[in-house]
Amino acid sequence: MKKPELLVTPTCVEDISPLIEAGATAIMIGEETFGLRLAGEFNRQAVEQSTAIAHEKGAKIYVAMNALFHNESLPLLPDYIQFLDRVGVDAIVFGDPAVLMNVKEHAPNMKLHWNTETTATNWYTANYWGRKGSTRAVLARELNMDAIVEIKEEAEVEIEVQVHGMTCMFQSKRMLVGNYMAFQGKDLKVQGRSKDKSLILHDPERDAKYPIWEDKNGTHIMSPKDMCIIDELEEMLDAGVDAFKIDGIQKDLPYIKKMTELYRQAIDLYLINPSDYEEKKEYFLAEVKKAQPSNRGLDTGFFFKETVY
Amino acid sequence: MEQQSVTSTIKGKRVITKKPELLAPAGNLEKLKVAVHYGADAVFIGGRDFGLRSNADNFSTEEMAEGVAFAAKYGSHIYVTTNIFAHNENMDGLGEYLQDLERVGVKGIIVADPLIIETCKQVAPKLEVHLSTQQSLSNWQAINFWKQEGLDRVVLAREVGLEEMLEMKRNVDIEIETFIHGAMCISYSGRCVLSNHMTARDSNRGGCCQSCRWDYFLYEETNTSSNQETALFDQEDAPFAMSPKDLNLIEAIPKLVEAGIDSLKVEGRMKSIHYVATVVSVYRKVIDAYCADPDHFEIDPEWLRELAKCANRPTAPAFFENTPGHEEQMFRTHSQKTTFDFAGVVLGYDEETKIVTLQQRNHFRPGDRIEFFGPEIENYMQVVGEIWDEDGKELDAARHPLQIVRFKVEKPVNPDNMMRKEVQS
Numbered sequence: 001m002k003k004p005e006l007l008v009t010p011t012c013v014e015d016i017s018p019l020i021e022a023g024a025t026a027i028m029i030g031e032e033t034f035g036l037r038l039a040g041e042f043n044r045q046a047v048e049q050s051t052a053i054a055h056e057k058g059a060k061i062y063v064a065m066n067a068l069f070h071n072e073s074l075p076l077l078p079d080y081i082q083f084l085d086r087v088g089v090d091a092i093v094f095g096d097p098a099v100l101m102n103v104k105e106h107a108p109n110m111k112l113h114w115n116t117e118t119t120a121t122n123w124y125t126a127n128y129w130g131r132k133g134s135t136r137a138v139l140a141r142e143l144n145m146d147a148i149v150e151i152k153e154e155a156e157v158e159i160e161v162q163v164h165g166m167t168c169m170f171q172s173k174r175m176l177v178g179n180y181m182a183f184q185g186k187d188l189k190v191q192g193r194s195k196d197k198s199l200i201l202h203d204p205e206r207d208a209k210y211p212i213w214e215d216k217n218g219t220h221i222m223s224p225k226d227m228c229i230i231d232e233l234e235e236m237l238d239a240g241v242d243a244f245k246i247d248g249i250q251k252d253l254p255y256i257k258k259m260t261e262l263y264r265q266a267i268d269l270y271l272i273n274p275s276d277y278e279e280k281k282e283y284f285l286a287e288v289k290k291a292q293p294s295n296r297g298l299d300t301g302f303f304f305k306e307t308v309y
Numbered sequence: 310m311e312q313q314s315v316t317s318t319i320k321g322k323r324v325i326t327k328k329p330e331l332l333a334p335a336g337n338l339e340k341l342k343v344a345v346h347y348g349a350d351a352v353f354i355g356g357r358d359f360g361l362r363s364n365a366d367n368f369s370t371e372e373m374a375e376g377v378a379f380a381a382k383y384g385s386h387i388y389v390t391t392n393i394f395a396h397n398e399n400m401d402g403l404g405e406y407l408q409d410l411e412r413v414g415v416k417g418i419i420v421a422d423p424l425i426i427e428t429c430k431q432v433a434p435k436l437e438v439h440l441s442t443q444q445s446l447s448n449w450q451a452i453n454f455w456k457q458e459g460l461d462r463v464v465l466a467r468e469v470g471l472e473e474m475l476e477m478k479r480n481v482d483i484e485i486e487t488f489i490h491g492a493m494c495i496s497y498s499g500r501c502v503l504s505n506h507m508t509a510r511d512s513n514r515g516g517c518c519q520s521c522r523w524d525y526f527l528y529e530e531t532n533t534s535s536n537q538e539t540a541l542f543d544q545e546d547a548p549f550a551m552s553p554k555d556l557n558l559i560e561a562i563p564k565l566v567e568a569g570i571d572s573l574k575v576e577g578r579m580k581s582i583h584y585v586a587t588v589v590s591v592y593r594k595v596i597d598a599y600c601a602d603p604d605h606f607e608i609d610p611e612w613l614r615e616l617a618k619c620a621n622r623p624t625a626p627a628f629f630e631n632t633p634g635h636e637e638q639m640f641r642t643h644s645q646k647t648t649f650d651f652a653g654v655v656l657g658y659d660e661e662t663k664i665v666t667l668q669q670r671n672h673f674r675p676g677d678r679i680e681f682f683g684p685e686i687e688n689y690m691q692v693v694g695e696i697w698d699e700d701g702k703e704l705d706a707a708r709h710p711l712q713i714v715r716f717k718v719e720k721p722v723n724p725d726n727m728m729r730k731e732v733q734s
Binding site: 068069070071072073074096097098100101102116117118119121122123124125128129140141142143147150151154169170171172173174175176177179180181182183184186194195196197198199200201202203204205206208209210212218221223224293294295302305306307308309 | 393394395396397398399400421422423424427443444445447448449450451453454455466468469473476477495496497499500501502503505506507509510511513514515516521523525526527528529530531532534536538541542543546547549551553628632633634635638
C-alpha cells in the first residue's frame with residue numbers, strides 16, 4: 001500500500017526539524033501577504049532556512065500563495081514566485097488563477113497545488129485544475145468520506161485532505177472586529193493573533209465558541225472544534241489519498257509535534273498491519289484528547305456528516 | 310490596451326453610446342414579467358437545479374420558455390444561475406439540463422464551477438457563459454484567465470471598487486458585470502461555510518441560512534490553561550453581528566457608465582414584485598437620464614425617496630470607494646421599518662367611471678394613503694374611498710390576498726401598475 005505524505009504546518013523555522021523528526025514528510029509555510037491562515041509567519045529569509053532544513057532532512061516544502069488577490073497585489077507575484085523557484089521549494093499552493101498564470105510565465109517548472117479550501121468539491125473540477133497545470137488538489141473540508149474516496153478514485157491529480165486541526169468557516173475582506181469596536185466607540189487596539197490572547201465569538205444558540213481574528217486578508221472565523229480522525233483513517237489509506245494534513249494553526253510546537261507523532265504511528269501501523277491499527281486506534285484518540293487544550297473540543301468535521309441544501 | 314469609448318458627440322452634445330445592461334432578479338415568472346415590464350434589459354432566474362437559492366420558487370423548463378418569449382417581446386434576455394459548487398453527486402443530469410436551457414432560448418448561464426463551465430461548452434455551446442461572483446474575482450489577471458477559457462462575461466467580487474474596475478477594463482477586453490443594489494454576503498462569496506457548520510446546510514449549494522446575520526458576543530480569551538474570558542461589550546452594547554447594510558450605488562451610476570461596465574446587476578431573487586418593480590424602474594430612469602445627457606445630469610431626490618420605499622435595511626456603497634468601515638455596516642438596527650407596503654396590482658381602469666380594478670396583495674381600507682406607480686406613469690398618491698368587491702358589494706377593507714376589488718382613482722392608471730400603501734412607523 002502507498003505511504004501517504006504527512007503534511008504539517010509549523011509556527012516558526014525552529015519547529016521544522018522536530019516536526020520532521022516526529023514524522024512529517026512535508027511542511028507548508030508562507031507569509032500573510034500571499035497565504036491564508038498560516039500557523040506562523042515566514043518571511044523570505046525564513047523560507048530559505050526552512051527549505052534548507054526540510055530538504056536536508058528529506059522532507060518536501062510547500063509555500064502558500066492561496067490568498068484572494070486584488071489588482072494592487074499583482075505586481076508582487078512574479079518576484080515572489082521567482083524567489084521561491086530560486087530557493088527550490090517543492091510546490092506553490094494557489095487558489096487564484098492569477099498565481100497559476102504567473103507561475104507558468106515565471107517559474108514553469110514549479111509544481112502547483114490547487115487549494116481554494118471551500119470550493120474544491122468534485123473530482124471533475126480537481127482534474128480541470130490538473131489540466132491547467134496543478135499536480136494536486138486540496139479538498140474542501142465540507143466533504144464526507146464517501147465523496148473523498150470517490151474523488152480519489154476519479155482524480156488524475158494528487159489528493160490532499162486535512163485530517164486534523166482547526167478549519168476556516170468564513171473570510172471577509174471587511175475588518176469586522178475593528179468595525180464593531182469603532183461602532184461601540186471602544187478604544188481597543190485590534191491585534192492579530194497573539195500567543196497570549198485570542199478573540200472568540202460566543203454563539204449562545206449553539207453553545208459554541210468561534211475563534212476570530214483580523215489580518216491583511218480580512219477577518220477570519222474558525223471552527224469551534226478541532227477536527228480529528230486519527231481513528232478513522234482506513235478508508236482514505238485504502239483509497240490511496242496522497243497527503244494527510246495536520247494544521248498547526250493556533251497551536252504550539254509541543255501540541256503539533258505530538259499530533260505528528262501520533263498520526264505517523266497510526267498511518268505506519270495501518271500500512272504494516274491493519275488489525276494492529278484497529279486495536280490501537282482507541283489509544284491514539286485517547287492520546288489526542290490528553291493533549292487537547294481545555295477550550296478546544298474534538299469532532300470529526302464533515303467526514304461523517306450529511307449536509308442538505 | 311485601447312479602451313472602447315462609451316461616448317460620442319452629436320451636434321455639440323455628448324451622449325452615451327454604450328449603455329450598460331440593467332440586469333434584474335426574478336424568483337418566478339410573475340417577477341420576471343414585472344422586471345421586464347418595468348425596464349430590465351435582462352433578467353436572471355434560477356432553475357430547479359444547480360442554482361444557489363434553493364428556497365426561491367425557481368423555474369421549470371416550461372416557465373423558462375415562457376419567460377424567454379415574454380422578454381423577447383421587449384428585447385430583453387434571460388440568464389440562468391447555475392452557480393453551485395457541485396459535489397460528485399450533483400453531476401447527474403447536468404448535460405441534459407444545460408441542453409434544455411439552450412433549447413428554450415436562454416441567453417446565458419451564470420456559473421462558478423469549472424465542471425459546469427466545461428460541460429456547457431461541450432453540450433450547449435450556444436449558451437453564453439458568465440463567471441459568477443461566487444468565484445470572488447478580484448483582479449484583472451484572473452479575469453484574463455477566464456477570458457482565455459472562453460467565458461463571455463465575468464461578474465466581479467463584491468469587494469472590488471471603482472478604481473479596480475477601471476484597471477480591469479483597461480487590461481482585459483471582456484464584458485464585466487457588477488452588483489449595484491441589494492443584499493450581499495459579508496464574506497467573500499464562496500468562502501463562507503458558516504451555514505454548513507451551524508445548521509448542516511451547504512451554503513455553496515444553495516442552502517445558506519444566513520448565519521452571518523445572527524447575533525454573537527465578542528470575548529477576549531487568555532491562552533492559558535484557565536482560559537479566562539473577558540467580554541468586549543457592555544450591557545447596553547449591541548451584540549456582534551456580521552450583517553452588512555445593503556448595497557446601493559444609485560449615485561455611482563454615472564461613474565459606472567463612464568467606466569464602460571457592461572452590466573449593472575440588482576440582487577434579489579427572493580424579493581417581492583414590489584421590490585423588483587421599484588428598484589428596476591428607478592435604475593431604469595437613472596441610467597436613461599444619464600446616458601441621454603451626461604453633462605447635465607443630476608440625481609433627482611425623488612429617485613432616492615422612491616428606492617427607500619422598498620428598502621429592507623439601511624443602504625451603503627460598500628466597497629465602491631474604499632474598504633467599508635462601521636458606517637457601511639449595521640449592528641444595532643436589524644431591519645428598517647419600510648415606510649410603504651406593497652398593496653395591489655392594477656388589472657384595469659375605467660376612464661369614464663374613474664374606477665380601478667385591482668388585485669389585492671396586502672390589507673388596505675378606506676382612509677389609507679396609497680400610491681400608484683408604473684414604468685409609464687408619474688407616481689400618484691391619494692386616499693382610498695369606498696371599496697367594492699367584484700359584485701359591487703361595499704367592503705370595510707380589502708383583506709383577502711389576491712381578492713379582486715374596485716375603488717375610485719382620480720388619475721388614470723394602467724394594467725400592471727402597482728399600488729403601495731403608506732404605513733405609520
